[in-house]
Amino acid sequence: MAIPLKARPVQNDLGIVGWGWAGRYGLERYLYTLHRLTGLGVLFYLVLHIFATSTRIFGEPAWKATMGFLHHPAFRFGEYLVFAGFVFHALNGVRLIFQELGYLLGKPTPPVFPYSYGLRDFRPVAFLVVVLAVVGAFVAFCDMFLV
Amino acid sequence: MERRVSVKVQRYASNGLPPRIEQYEVPQKEGMTILDALMFIKENLDGSLAFRASCRMGICGSCAMFVNGYPYLACHTQIHEIGKQELIIKPLPNFPVVKDLVVDLSSLFDRHRTVLPYLIRSEEPDDTRPIVQRPDELEAFLKFSYCIKCGICVSGCPTCASDPTFLGPQALAQAWRYSADNRDEGFAKRKESLDRPHGVWNCHLAGACSEACPKGVDPALGIQRLKRALIASYFGLFRKRKATLGPPVSWEAAPPEGAPRPPERTVTPEDTSLSGD
Numbered sequence: 001m002a003i004p005l006k007a008r009p010v011q012n013d014l015g016i017v018g019w020g021w022a023g024r025y026g027l028e029r030y031l032y033t034l035h036r037l038t039g040l041g042v043l044f045y046l047v048l049h050i051f052a053t054s055t056r057i058f059g060e061p062a063w064k065a066t067m068g069f070l071h072h073p074a075f076r077f078g079e080y081l082v083f084a085g086f087v088f089h090a091l092n093g094v095r096l097i098f099q100e101l102g103y104l105l106g107k108p109t110p111p112v113f114p115y116s117y118g119l120r121d122f123r124p125v126a127f128l129v130v131v132l133a134v135v136g137a138f139v140a141f142c143d144m145f146l147v
Numbered sequence: 148m149e150r151r152v153s154v155k156v157q158r159y160a161s162n163g164l165p166p167r168i169e170q171y172e173v174p175q176k177e178g179m180t181i182l183d184a185l186m187f188i189k190e191n192l193d194g195s196l197a198f199r200a201s202c203r204m205g206i207c208g209s210c211a212m213f214v215n216g217y218p219y220l221a222c223h224t225q226i227h228e229i230g231k232q233e234l235i236i237k238p239l240p241n242f243p244v245v246k247d248l249v250v251d252l253s254s255l256f257d258r259h260r261t262v263l264p265y266l267i268r269s270e271e272p273d274d275t276r277p278i279v280q281r282p283d284e285l286e287a288f289l290k291f292s293y294c295i296k297c298g299i300c301v302s303g304c305p306t307c308a309s310d311p312t313f314l315g316p317q318a319l320a321q322a323w324r325y326s327a328d329n330r331d332e333g334f335a336k337r338k339e340s341l342d343r344p345h346g347v348w349n350c351h352l353a354g355a356c357s358e359a360c361p362k363g364v365d366p367a368l369g370i371q372r373l374k375r376a377l378i379a380s381y382f383g384l385f386r387k388r389k390a391t392l393g394p395p396v397s398w399e400a401a402p403p404e405g406a407p408r409p410p411e412r413t414v415t416p417e418d419t420s421l422s423g424d
């Protein structure tokens with residue numbers, strides 16, 4: 001096969017797949033993706049919610065029909081996911097508000113081997129967010145499906 | 148028995164054919180780095196293998212590559228650190244591949260340039276009045292000045308993965324390296340390149356940059372400090388202590404008694420090619 005005279009470098013961007021995986025990275029990189037997913041999930045719910053409640057203006061039968069439709073277990077589980085996602089998003093959002101303003105990250109230290117970095121020094125904060133979100137999701141699960 | 152390591156390298160020749168994996172068997176010596184293994188392959192097994200390296204001591208930033216699912220400097224990482232008898236080496240993600248393991252870093256350097264990565268002074272420098280820098284003022288930026296422009300941080304950043312025009316951790320950390328320097332007065336100028344779409348606000352703190360940086364730069368910390376400084380500047384609250392000038396120095400005056408002297412000149416610029424040109 002003839003080699004083109006002007007061979008070009010091939011694009012190697014990870015793209016949106018790279019949000020999920022780009023290597024053996026630690027916790028915070030996955031929280032980045034989860035924060036985005038949950039943010040978009042809650043936003044999607046908001047649109048759906050406005051749409052569903054707006055059926056009220058078409059009179060009571062339309063409203064009742066919509067409510068009946070939304071009683072399907074799949075929607076109930078979806079509602080649970082939205083809540084669990086919101087709990088994580090809100091807790092992690094508070095962490096991000098602090099850390100993205102440079103707090104809870106420590107000071108620049110001289111680069112002496114073995115290196116550390118602010119996010120790792122403050123990883124317990126991220127762990128706390130995850131633990132609280134899991135507890136919140138668990139309580140909500142018990143409340144919605146078990147009790 | 149001789150210890151051997153099997154090295155699988157992603158080959159790509161920019162000739163339109165898809166990348167393929169090629170396998171080589173390399174005898175593993177104690178202390179052998181990934182770069183040593185690649186050199187062995189190039190010298191003994193396959194001269195057509197392309198990779199980039201120069202200093203082989205973690206200083207030039209040429210040899211970043213993706214090894215067994217993580218970005219490393221090939222010269223700075225021993226094979227035993229990977230802990231496997233099989234290495235799978237691919238070019239650094241988020242940069243275009245020129246050939247095999249050689250990626251085109253020009254987008255990194257272009258983005259680096261846009262943040263004005265140098266000291267900006269409002270007045271002409273005065274050679275006779277050095278600027279005083281206290282140890283804490285040095286520490287405020289020292290860490291960030293260790294960047295060797297290897298591109299590893301960009302390869303890990305999820306925002307860079309989907310937005311090639313995002314300034315990226317390398318450039319943003321350098322924007323802070325200079326803005327945090329007490330000698331610098333260029334923050335207002337630098338702001339234009341930072342506070343714009345695809346600028347600093349596209350960082351959402353995934354932290355992969357700081358995790359993978361082989362030089363301990365902690366770009367994520369610098370970038371978040373940059374955000375804080377920008378927000379403070381909107382409220383007129385970004386203030387820096389004006390750098391103080393030291394006592395005048397004279398380049399002609401003899402050094403004080405007891406001070407160490409430079410060695411005697413053994414050649415003059417005139418009688419060697421050292422005079423340049």
Ligand code: HEM
Nearest residue numbers: 035036039040042043046089090093094096097350351352
């Ligand atoms: C207590 C409530 C909330 C807090 C503390 C919070 C906090 C945050 C923060 C700090 C960010 C920026 C993250 C970053 O730039 O790195 C963010 C992003 C976002 N939030 Fe929220 N949020 C909350 C509720 C909501 C709600 C109710 C919605 C949807 C209606 C939502 C949707 C989003 C979306 C879509 C993003 C963008 C995600 C991205 O670009 O990755 N958030 N949130």
Ligand code: SF4
Nearest residue numbers: 294295297298300360
């Ligand atoms: S910040 Fe670190 S990882 Fe990024 S280019 Fe500089 S040395 Fe490489």
Ligand code: FES
Nearest residue numbers: 201203208210222
């Ligand atoms: S060869 Fe220079 S950093 Fe590896």
